[in-house]
Amino acid sequence: MKKIININLSGRVVPIEDSAYEKLQEYIESLRRYFANEEGRDEIINDIESRIAELMSEKVRKGADSITDADVNEIANSMGRPEDFEGEEIKEQSYASSASTAGSSQQSTQSQAPPKTKRGLYRDTSDKFIGGVCSGIAAYLNVDPAIVRILFAIITFGGFGLGFMAYIILWIVLPAKDVEGYAGKDYSVILKAGMIGGVCSGLGCLF
């Protein structure tokens, strides 16, 4: 036996079992936490809520007496849970960065929030020329890896092998970390080629 309550979700009255209601609340709360740093979070949550309400009233119209736990689960799965977004965001960001390194569209694609990676010094094995030391340092200092690479090159050529020694030591000492995770390999190829292409198109802009 289950209690059924009526809730008002974005202007729609929906009959829902009380356990399903708790599930729904939990789900929306998890979304709210996930989007906490997003600029238009209230709007996003409102949009999602009204979409949920729409899906629910569709179910009721089709003859369901009330919304059950299973219905809430189904809706949450189709909308996506915060865990699912993580993967999609990574895909999206690598896609955006490959687009921006490939040449144009400087302003728009970069307006997105920077990828959230844990701070700490490491070697970035997903973006490397030799050992990923430079890109790891760049990620730590939050600057472009190219700057660190150029500095390292200057130190190496001007510093009687000092830079070379430092690089080898860092290579050994720093832990490796594949920042792009499962998608890393494929994207790194794209990114690198984009980098080469980006240099050419950047020079092309001068003439």
Add this chain to the structure above:
Amino acid sequence: MEFCILSIIRRGEAYPSDIVEEMKAANLHILEGTLYPLLTRLKNAEMLSYRWVESNSGPPRKYFSLTEKGEAFYKELQQTLARTCQWSKCTNLKSPTNQLITSTTNFLQ
């Protein structure tokens, strides 16, 4: 992703769940929960505008359309994609990005 969304909206006003359906039909899967933040971001960047459309059941729905700025951004993205496409010649189908580009290109035809 943005490109696909923009190209769908470009053809006419669109409702978010219709966008998801269209993308699914083109073999591009996106979660509605990912789409809403993207739309809001694009809207805040003045690429999109929306209007409320009364629906016959329940509260009005939000329909999105492209602004002039969005149109310009779309063209820019299109050029970038074309260049990336040229570079990769769209042959390496194993790469997810290429797959996305190829299916977008197919989708646009």
